[in-house]
Amino acid sequence: MNYKDVHSWEDLEIWLEGSDPEGEPSVRGSFTSMRIDRDTIPEGFYAYDIRDADSDSEMWFSELKDYVLVNHAGTILTEDKVEGSENGVTIIDYSFY
Numbered sequence: 001m002n003y004k005d006v007h008s009w010e011d012l013e014i015w016l017e018g019s020d021p022e023g024e025p026s027v028r029g030s031f032t033s034m035r036i037d038r039d040t041i042p043e044g045f046y047a048y049d050i051r052d053a054d055s056d057s058e059m060w061f062s063e064l065k066d067y068v069l070v071n072h073a074g075t076i077l078t079e080d081k082v083e084g085s086e087n088g089v090t091i092i093d094y095s096f097y
Contacts, residue, residue: 002040003047003077006032011097012076014064017090027064029078031096036075048085050074063088 009032013025031050041047049068050061061073065088082089 001034001036003036003042004040006034006036008032009077013095013097014061014076014091015093016064016082017092019092021093025095027076027078027080027082029076029080031074031076033074035072036077041077044079046078046081048076048078048082050076050091051088059091059094061091061094064091065089 009030012029012031014027015021016026019026027048035049036047038047048064048066050073051063051065051068052071052073053059053062064076064082064085066085
């Protein structure tokens with residue numbers, strides 16, 4: 001889906017593995033539950049997929065990755081480049097604001 005066609009974006013902060021959950025978030029951006037076509041992302045922005053956590057987890061999100069095929073929870077559009085996203089980075093906390 002073209003990012004311009006998404007009508008419901010939510011502001012999201014994510015704390016990734018290795019960050020302080022009491023400190024500044026690792027990533028801030030706009031979240032949608034839709035899959036976004038990477039060819040439509042404007043220059044200067046990055047899109048990352050978020051993997052849905054297992055059903056027995058207390059958290060809804062478990063991993064941030066360049067592309068998630070199975071258990072896709074949504075996509076975050078951000079100005080922040082995330083190191084390690086090609087292999088996936090564990091999400092330790094998140095907050096909609």
